[in-house]
Amino acid sequence: MLKKTVFIKRIFWPILLSAIVFGGMATAGAETEGEKIFSPPSERSIPAGSFGDLVRKGEHIFTQTGKYAGHYSGNDLTCESCHLNRGRKAYSAPLWGAYGMYPRYREKNHKVNSLAERIQGCFRFSMNGTAPTVDSETIRALLAYSYWMSKGAPVGVKLSGAGMVHMAPPSRSPDPFSGKKVYEARCALCHGLHGQGRKSRGKMAFPPVWGAKSFNKGAGLYNVGKLAGFIKMNMPLSKGSTLSDQESWDVAAYVDSQPRPEKPVVK
Secondary structure, eight states: OOOHHHHIIIIIHHHHHHHHHHOOOOOHHHHHTTOOOOOOOOGGGOOSHHHHHHHHHHHHHHHSHHHHHTTTOOSSOOGGGTSHHHHTSTTSOOGGGTGGGOSEEETTTTEEEOHHHHHHHIIIIISOSOOOOTTSHHHHHHHHHHHHHTTTOOTTOOOTTOSOOOOOOOSSOOOHHHHHHHHHHHTHHHHOTTSOOEEETTEEEEOOSSSTTSOOTTSTTSSHHHHHHHHHHHOSTTOTTOSOHHHHHHHHHHHHTSOOOOOOOOO
16 A cells, blocks of 8 residues: 555655755756757767777667676666667657766765766666676777767757756645556556566567566666656657646656665665
């Protein structure tokens, strides 16, 4: 049974407080209206030679993580599960919006992180797995793919569409009970009634959003505010911005209230 009061105290009030203290929050519509979005290079422009080979390997790892980096992955997600359209789609933390912003300080671990360290965190938390070493071929290939995707993007400038959209605090507390109804009507067709995802021809076509095969409690999307922004702009797939802001908050509250692996201890 969902414990609504505990959930609101644990997750919603910290979001509201941070919005009050730090400001800078905007509605999805206000933040995205009329923005010019960066266009990454086309796949056809990947060069020949060793660099191009490494870029292509990075793309393969990114889109078929279990196949090409399965020894580091602990669930049924791929990098593309969160960074949609091969890391190209705006407001789903696209690669072209990330490469030029590292190294950067992160509140999550209170240190300046390289992009390689950030990718390691994705394997630990979003993939619920083991971090490749920074000099591994997996990390080198993903860095090459990120570098190529950001070709032509300014360094140190936050681009429109980078990261995920920030949601203004909702008019009422996010309600997992209301979110369950929206999820069952609008999300379960792809992600499964029990959040288990759906396979096609033996391969995961739509990722699990909770349970043992989804991201753990250390992942960035185990945060109702971030997940609400992701849902608002990207879900249902190819029909982003069709849910209201409140529906997005409620679905995020429902999904993040469901069981999932614990956050691993990082030494």
